[in-house]
Amino acid sequence: MPQSAPRANPHFTMDVDPQILIFAGSLVAIFVLAGMARWxxxxxxxxxASEADAARAAGEVWDGYEPVEIALGKDGAAALLRDASGRIMVIKRHGNRFAGRILAHAASATVNGEKIEVATGEARFGSVSLNARDAASWADAINALDKNRDA
Structure with missing residues (x-):
């Protein structure tokens, strides 16, 4: 008896490689977790956003630092602060937190209009740019830090 061709199964099934299922499941899980994090x-x-935010961030950077004068960057990413003893702190956004340094004699500042560029003198911290009121007076204060001792 001649063999006939296999008949098509009316209940079509498809074999899927388990690696594809693992990949698809992982991709779905990533999107679910990303959605939950956003939510x-x-x-x-x-x-x-405010001087209170900058003062709070300064207190987290340097315990006990209480600013008496604050210059906020217009974009909210950086600030300059001065305490009662004349120490100047610069704060910048670093990821989803803020980092800051009390400026020492190695720091310098340049001004272009309302934009101030502060070179902290620390290679690992880098420089900070911000648009702030009174940029020229802040630059003068930073450039006048006692070159014989830290501010």
Whole structure:
């Protein structure tokens, strides 16, 4: 008896490689976790929206630092602060937190209009740019830091 061709199965089934299923499941899990993080407002970019925010960030950077004068960057990413003893701190956004340094004699500043560029003198911290009121007076204060001792 001649063999006939196999008949098509009316209940079509497709064999899927398990690696594809693992990949697809992982991809779905990533999107679910990303959606949950966004819904819970995790991560993101913090801003220094007010002088109180900048003072709080300064206190986190240097315990006990209490600013008496604050210059906020217009974009909320950086600030300059001065305390009662004349120490000047610069704060910048670093990921989803803020980092800051009290400026020492190695620091310098340049001004272009309302934009001030502060070179902290620390290669690992880098420089900070911000648009702030009174940029020229802040630059003068930074450039006048006692070159014989830290501010």
């Amino acid at each position: 819970m407002k995790l991560g993101g970019s913090p801003t220094l």
